[in-house]
Amino acid sequence: MGNSDLRSLAVLSEVSFDDLAGSVVAVDAHNWLYRYLTTTVKFTRDGAYTTTGGEEVANLIGVVQGLPKFFEHDITPVFVFDGGVTDLKDDEIAERREQRERYEAELEEAKESGADSARVSTLQSRTQRLTDTIQETTRGLLSRLDVPVVEAPAEGEAQASHMARQGQVDYVGSEDYDTLLLGAPYTLRQLTSKGDPELMDFEATLAEHDLTWEQLVDAGVLMGTDFNPGIDGIGPKTAVKLVREHGDLWGALDARGEHIEGADRIRDLFLHPNVTDDADFDPDIDPDMDAARAYVTEEWEVDPEEVERGFERIEESLVQTGLDRWT
DNA sequence: CTGCCGCA
């Protein structure tokens, strides 16, 4: 059921950070922040992020500690944020609410059926909204550090994948496997962890299974995605086999006598997501370190001890890559 | 969270 079914279809390889030097990575900001927050801050029982004490700005610590990883390897991150409701048309807002309700319904279902904790937490990360404070302060810090930010019209990972497809960036950075369904040519996982990153190759995956993009999405829908539970008894092997034999999702469903509610819409979320071609960013990073430090330690009163090392690493790495350009 | 094992 989980996304790990997709993993077994994906063509993955190890890369070294050296291979990534000079590249631009569109990072799914929500995914990235969520990762830091869940390891440093615990959710409260009702699912909301805590907003008391120092926890409300744990994201600032996460950002300061996480950025050096990119800079030290001469990788330019572009943080892609999920869109707000601000400029949405009425029907788009309604559509969002619907989608949100779908997520929540599915989360409830998963909890009640005693689904594994991994799945529950995946679904939670979908319904969970980063608080306004977290969004706002992350943007505030990134802007002082001059790190490029893109505002997605809807899903950040869809926008990031789109930018990779357009060649605006070299990679998408996300732990999620859905970037494969979104057609992201190359996705980097484990950018934040200790070891080497893992590269997920879209075209190689299609070739490996002799599927078109549409067919891969159809197989995904049969196995289950973040938007639908999938069909019992259908895993990676069966899904691919069915789609190949019957051409597409509809053929496969017919053959099995199954039905998936809203299947065409789920498909579209991957094949034709709401994204923009106008996302523009400046990859040259020229941070204002004083402003960044002041913002974090004075304005938001984060203990300097928590972030000083990170700031130093940022400074050192930018000097280093600066030198590299002259050699 | 991933990987491996054994049961259906």
Add this chain to the structure above:
DNA sequence: TGCGGCAGG
């Protein structure tokens, strides 16, 4: 082949 359970990192 799918899946649930369990161990190891």
